[in-house]
Amino acid sequence: MSMNNYDSSGGMVSEINITPMVDVMLVLLIVFIVTAPLMMNAVSVKLPKATAEIADSKLEAAKISVTAEGDIYLDKVQISQAELEQELVLASTTPDYSVEIFADEEAVYGTVAKVMATIQRAGIARFTFVLLPDTHKPSPS
Numbered sequence: 557m558s559m560n561n562y563d564s565s566g567g568m569v570s571e572i573n574i575t576p577m578v579d580v581m582l583v584l585l586i587v588f589i590v591t592a593p594l595m596m597n598a599v600s601v602k603l604p605k606a607t608a609e610i611a612d613s614k615l616e617a618a619k620i621s622v623t624a625e626g627d628i629y630l631d632k633v634q635i636s637q638a639e640l641e642q643e644l645v646l647a648s649t650t651p652d653y654s655v656e657i658f659a660d661e662e663a664v665y666g667t668v669a670k671v672m673a674t675i676q677r678a679g680i681a682r683f684t685f686v687l688l689p690d691t692h693k694p695s696p697s
Contacts (some may be wrong), residue, residue: 612626617654618647622671624662644678654682 601626620640621629629637630643657674659668675683 558670573671617646617656618655619658620671620675621658622660622663624660624667626664626667628667637674641674641678644675644680648679651680653680654684655680657683657685685690 618627619631621632625631628637628640630640635643646657657668657671657675659671672683
């Protein structure tokens, strides 16, 4: 196939050169083949729906504190792990019940993890960690 625009008799060739179009289509096909498997590995997450309205009623929340020594407090009253679960099961019948966890930064991770597991076993879906803002700003080096 010749690269000029004239045939052997000297007339103009009126055919479309499809080679560049085939090249573009092959590149697009390769891109699709490479990216299609990546889209299948997405993590399935059920996201909550948010509304713009402010709720009239204040949500009821329990405050659970975990000290550095491993002591557990429910609303400023020291409580054992078993008693905590019983109290949370009774309280979880209230709709929109939530728990705020105040864990000392020196607290053992295992104790905090047990408290979180207790909250989950009690059927409470909402719990948050309360943190103090970091007031120490690092100095520029």
